[in-house]
Amino acid sequence: MTGPSSHLSWTELACKDGTPYPEHWRASRAIPLAHEFERIRAAVGKPIPILSGYRTPAYNARIPGAAKASQHVQGRALDLRPPKGMTVSDLLRTVLLVAKRPDSRLRGVGEYGWGVHIDIRPGDRLVRWSGAKPVQVAR
16 A cells, blocks of 8 residues: 555655654554545545655754644644645635534644644644744754
């Protein structure tokens, strides 16, 4: 299998430093995250570019302003760029519709100028935020 789902590859989930997505989280974290991603993609109706998936602690520490307890470090998060023809607001609205489903595992949704962060953090309620931070890439 090239990924945890039809439209999400292990390469897209891997850290940008080349570290693969951790094997021990593939069933418990990557599969549920991919399931939510597939729901969002189906609702959007076209491919959604992945900006960031898993991050090693070292890579995450090099990103200015990145949360130390980032869900990316836990293998539970994706940063999504709106596909062509969609705005960040359009993508956010779609993500929030998916998050409202009774069986959704989405628990974190962040809106930024570059796109939308989604995660499946532990908990029973949806945490939402917005920020003006530009997309950050470690150096």
